[in-house]
Amino acid sequence: MPLFPLASKDPAGAKRWQRVATLALYAVLVALALWVIRSFIPAIVWALVIAIVVWPLLERLSSPTQSSLRASAIALALTAGVGLFVVLPIVGIFTQVLHETHHLMKWVVDVEQNGIALPQFAQRLPFGQQIADWWQANLARPLQGSPAMQQLRDTHVATAGRHFGTLALKGVVHFGFMLLTLFVLLRTGPQMSAQVARAVRRVFGADGTHLAMRMATAVRGTVSGLVVVGLGEGAVIGVAYFAAGLPHAAELALVTAIAAMLPFCAPIAFGLAALWLFVHDQAAGALAVLATGIVVVFLAEHFVRPGLIGSATRLPFLLVLFGILGGAETFGLVGLFVGPALMTILTVLWREALS
Secondary structure: OOOOHHHHHOHHHHHHHHHHHHHHHHHHHHHHHHHHOHHHHHHHHHHHHHHHHHHHHHHHHOOOOOOHHHHHHHHHHHHHHHHHHHHHHHHHHHHHHHHOHHHHHHHHHHHHHHOOOOOHHHHHOOOHHHHHHHHHHHOOOOOOOOHHHHHHHHHHHHHHHHHHHHHHHHHHHHHHHHHHHHHHHHHOHHHHHHHHHHHHHHHHHHHHHHHHHHHHHHHHHHHHHHHHHHHHHHHHHHHHHHHHOOOOHHHHHHHHHHHHOOOOOHHHHHHHHHHHHHHOOOHHHHHHHHHHHHHHHHHHHHHHHHHHHHHHHOOOHHHHHHHHHHHHHHHHHHHHHHHHHHHHHHHHHHHHHHO
16 A cells, blocks of 8 residues: 555655655754754854855965865965964963962962951942951951861862863864864865855755855954954053053953953953052052043944944844844854844845835
8 A cells, every 4th residue: 555645646746745755854864963963063153154254365365276285275374374363362361370370379378377458448438347347357367277268279179170171171172173174164165165056046046145145244244343343442442551550461451352352241351450450559540441441342332343243234233233142142152143144134034025
């Protein structure tokens, strides 16, 4: 007895059932493949985002008649450049942290023996006397042998160390796979681009190709808006760090630039710097850093960054903001770039529906 008796009497119906079964099989196989590589999907997405960003440079350096060796060399050089752009700041900051570790250990020993002295500005704060009384009772005394210090030494430090080591190892592995994927994408870029374009055109038509190009433009515009503007914010605020006499001003400017690449995170960096200055009785420098940071972040977040992203994607400011924040909340850091691309799709579909 045939499995689909109605389809067996109708050749057209049989073909429809075959197409449905084929599509179902394809969907199951794709879902299974994605499930198998689920741990590496973030690395693949990051590689795709970076490949889209550096694609114009790849096209300039490449030629249609280039040899396989030249293509591999170009892909390797671009991949190495991306890797150094990410690794060098991390290595610099980590090296500085290790260099300052002995100062931290010296401070911990001093706290155990002598306690933490009350900052001079504390008594000038609201409820300053109450704060001073609590501080003298809990922190100004020697802390050696206290339950809090013992627990900090025995439990929290070890747990935090293991957790940090696990995250660092996982990050290194995923970063390595991201670079490997990026190299393959750049090495096979022209051929893969043509194949993807043909597949998109065959499945979705000319509208699908146009939409894919708009998505790529959205990703490039978002990277420019986040990375370039973040570096600019860090540079300008770093000048204020130097003028205020902050130690390690260059490293702090780099940290501020990295924080500024994430929406609304720059105030944390320059706010802590201003707090350090205020604690060390440098109120004028603290106010200068705060004022500079507030002005720079206000201009960058409300005018420069939305202008760069919006002009590249032709998105309204509100959709740019929702795309960045919603993408980050849903997909993590890579969502900063995926979110505006999805907002671009919605905008294009809406405009085409109204036209």
